Amino acid sequence: MALLDADVWTGNIATEGWVAGEGAPLQVREAATGAVIGQLGTASLEQVAQAARRAATAQREWARMTPAARAAVMRRAGDIFERDADLIKPWIVRESGGTWAKAATEVLAAVSECREGAALPAHPHGEVLTTNKQRWSIARRVPAGVVSVIAPFNYPLTLAIRSVAPALALGNAVLLKPDPRTSVCGGVVLQRVFEEAGVPAGVLQLLPGGADVGAAVVSAPEVRIISFTGSTAAGRHVGKAAAEHMKRAHLELGGNNAIIVLPGADIDKAAAAGAFASFLHQGQICQAAGRHLVHESQVEEYLEKLVAVAQSVKVGDPFSEEGIQMGPIIDDRQLASLHSIVDQALADGATLLTGGPGEGRCYRPTVLGGVRTDMAVWRDEIFGPVAPVISYSTIDEAIDIVNASDYGLSVSVLGDVGTAMTVTDQITSGVVHINEQTVGDEASAPFGGMGASGNGSRFGGPGANFEAFTETQWVTVKPEIETYTLPA
Structure with missing residues (x-):
């Protein structure tokens, strides 16, 4: 049998x-x-x-x-x-x-x-x-x-x-x-x-x-x-x-996980990591990146690179089509919730740089600029392929923004390792990955979150x-x- x-x-x-x-x-x-x-x-x-x-x-x-x-x-x-x-x-x-x-x-x-x-x-x-x-x-x-x-x-x-x-x-x-x-x-x-x-x-x-x-x-x-x-x-x-x-x-x-791109980071690699963390399995992962914090000196370049990656992703039904990198949202209820979150963000003043609804239950990789920390799209878990991006001025500001969340599951810090170690010491999160994206666990490693996570x-x-x-x-x-x- x-x-x-x-x-x-x-x-x-x-x-x-x-x-x-x-x-x-x-x-x-x-x-x-x-x-x-x-x-x-x-x-x-x-x-x-x-x-x-x-x-x-x-x-x-x-x-x-x-x-x-x-x-x-x-x-x-x-x-x-x-x-x-x-x-x-x-x-x-x-x-x-x-x-x-x-x-x-x-x-x-x-x-x-x-x-x-x-x-x-x-x-x-x-x-x-x-x-x-x-x-x-x-x-x-x-x-x-x-x-x-x-x-x-x-x-x-x-x-x-x-x-x-x-x-x-x-x-x-x-x-x-x-x-x-x-x-x-x-x-x-x-x-x-x-x-x-x-x-x-x-x-x-x-x-x-x-x-x-x-x-x-x-x-x-x-x-x-x-x-x-x-x-x-x-x-x-x-x-x-x-x-x-x-x-x-x-x-x-749940999680509303953050990626911190430190000043001087390799933006090509950082954007690729950010896209992976936000778009893997349609963003339907508790460790998905729902917040991208990029130093003000590099945020425009990061947005440009992240949009380019998002637009290159092949979306569809992975069972019936070849080469699909991102499949459907799990059901109509979750799809409707995702529509509502993005529509509200746009109504609140965010800018849709790429993405939005696709065919059937698919939702294209979405990048949002013009995001503020008081927006629901920034505060709440999205559970969809959406990457909200903001800029920060100082490392202390970035740490405060990350820690302001009710969630504390996974944080990614990309860039200089010495700075990243100092940042990590001040982050409230069950998992911190330095120079890796937010999604990842192993059977041999402890895993879990703090706060609402x-x-x-x-x-x-x-x-x-x-x-x-x-x-x-x-x-x-x-x-x-x-x-x-x-x-x-």
């Missing part, structure tokens, strides 16, 4: 095997055309409750497996992602509207996350503490239990696997709730890969659905941790619900993954039972 054989998943969810979803059918649609290309089931609230109970039981057996056994499953999963990349990539292109290069990047990320995850079971899971008694005192890391992963549409495979892989590797069970718009490449793919890799039944369960299913995987009593990636508005609701149920929520949210680094590397998906337990050991007497 092929990995993504539609006979397995059509009309179904994955709980105790693949079973019919009791919720409303979910139409799987192509982002570029809106055409229906498949159908999944969705979970009812009772199916979510049953899945959570099943996960709690399955997790205990999974956690008791040897570290070597869990590591072997993770390695096999990485091998399957690599083996079946050509079956997975078309679904990423069609559902998310990404290019073939973007799809390949997502599959490579999945391979990397699984192989990094395979190392986690062998890492030290605690430390020996000093104690003032005649005993051993140990702080050890133990699996949290059941983890709910709620993943978004933009990088559906990457942003699901970066939580699913480490959570499984560290002995947890996972309830996976993908975005309804990308439930095959962000849900079915992971479920099928880990099934074939040998994850026991109930340890990973796929629960497609809408906001009601999302709320249910947060509130289920068996769930101890929620790993959510999505908008800041939705993340606030998830965080509030988790707090009400005394659960940990790891929130990786989330509650810290919750993904990547042993440190963040252990913090995210385990609990600390204090254990003491004496050679014999202590003698106790109640004080008078």
Whole structure:
């Protein structure tokens, strides 16, 4: 049976095997055309409750497996992602509207996350503490239990696997709730890969659905941790619900990321970096650059170069056309939001230097001049291929403008390294890239934002993954039972 054989998943969810979803059918649609290309089931609230109970039981057996056994499953999963990349990539292109290069990047990320995850079971899971008694005192890391992963549409495979892989590797069970718009490449793919890799039944369960299913995987009593990636508005609701149920929520949210072009920077390279950061995957990335700050001595040259790059980008349907560098916006609702943001910017006095609406759901790479910091297009996350540009006079002014944002996910500083290091020391951001653009993460590196961008680094590397998906337990050991007497 092929990995993504539609006979397995059509009309179904994955709980105790693949079973019919009791919720409303979910139409799987192509982002570029809106055409229906498949159908999944969705979970009812009772199916979510049953899945959570099943996960709690399955997790205990999974956690008791040897570290070597869990590591072997993770390695096999990485091998399957690599083996079946050509079956997975078309679904990423069609559902998310990404290019073939973007799809390949997502599959490579999945391979990397699984192989990094395979190392986690062998890492030290605690430390020996000093104690003032005649005993051993140990702080050890133990699996949290059941983890709910709620993943978004933009990088559906990457942003699901970066939580699913480490959570499984560290002995947890996972309830996976993908975005309804990308439930095959962000849900079915992971479920099928880990099934074939040998994850026991109930340890990973796929629960497609809408906001009601999302709320249910947060509130289920068996769930101890929620790993959510999505908008800041939705993340606030998830965080509030988790707090009400005394659960940990790891929130990786929106961003309005800045590129600072330092005086004397190579403008050709800076403009290319700026275009990459604003236009990659149609700007539908939490790390996309939504603010370009260029020193006043070079801003006109930067705008000229950025416009030239924007006008050279080939836009269209990457599944049906060759050489496409930028695909469609995910759906009509997001496209309408993008229209509204740009129209408001122009009404507020910004200048459209290039770009605007394209054919169908496409939106051409857009560069805006004449932007002020009080404009919504500067303050708010855009989530589209729009590059607002302003100038600054002094380095301190640039730092103040960057830090004035509610968001704090990723910042790029381009130019002299010594100056960039000084700037970095004063930037409030979870990620800073010197002489690189804003978009980038690795399975081995901690990732997360500050402020409205989330509650810290919750993904990547042993440190963040252990913090995210385990609990600390204090254990003491004496050679014999202590003698106790109640004080008078």
